[in-house]
Amino acid sequence: MENLSNRLVKKSIEAFVMGIEIYNKPTIHYRIEGFSFFAINAWELMLKAELLNQGKSIYYKDDSDRTLSVSNVIAKIYTDKNTRIRLNLEKIIDLRNISTHYITEDYEVKYAPLF
Numbered sequence: 001m002e003n004l005s006n007r008l009v010k011k012s013i014e015a016f017v018m019g020i021e022i023y024n025k026p027t028i029h030y031r032i033e034g035f036s037f038f039a040i041n042a043w044e045l046m047l048k049a050e051l052l053n054q055g056k057s058i059y060y061k062d063d064s065d066r067t068l069s070v071s072n073v074i075a076k077i078y079t080d081k082n083t084r085i086r087l088n089l090e091k092i093i094d095l096r097n098i099s100t101h102y103i104t105e106d107y108e109v110k111y112a113p114l115f
Contacts, residue, residue: 008045008046008052009049012045012046032095044069047077056076
C-alpha cells in the first residue's frame with residue numbers, strides 16, 4: 001500500500017487541478033469561491049504530507065482521529081507570521097470561509113492576483 005504522504009500529495013494535485021479547471025471557466029458565477037475551496041484543500045493536503053515527511057504528526061494530540069486544520073498546518077510549516085505565502089494563504093482561507101458561510105460579492109479583482 002502506498003504511504004500516506006504520497007497519497008496526500010496525489011489528492012492535493014487533484015484538488016488543485018479541479019480548482020484551476022473551475023477558475024478557467026468564465027461561465028461559472030462562483031468560480032473565485034470554488035477555486036478557493038479547492039486551492040486551500042490542495043495546500044492543506046500538501047502541507048500535511050510535508051509534515052509527515054519531516055516526521056511530525058498531522059493529528060491533534062487529544063484526538064488521534066482528527067487531522068490538524070489548514071490554519072494549524074500553515075502555522076507549523078510557515079512559522080514566521082509575515083511570510084508572504086502564509087499571508088496569501090490566510091487571505092484565501094478568509095475568502096473560503098466567507099464563501100462557505102455567507103454570500104460573497106464578486107471578488108475577482110481583489111483575489112485574482114493571489115491565485
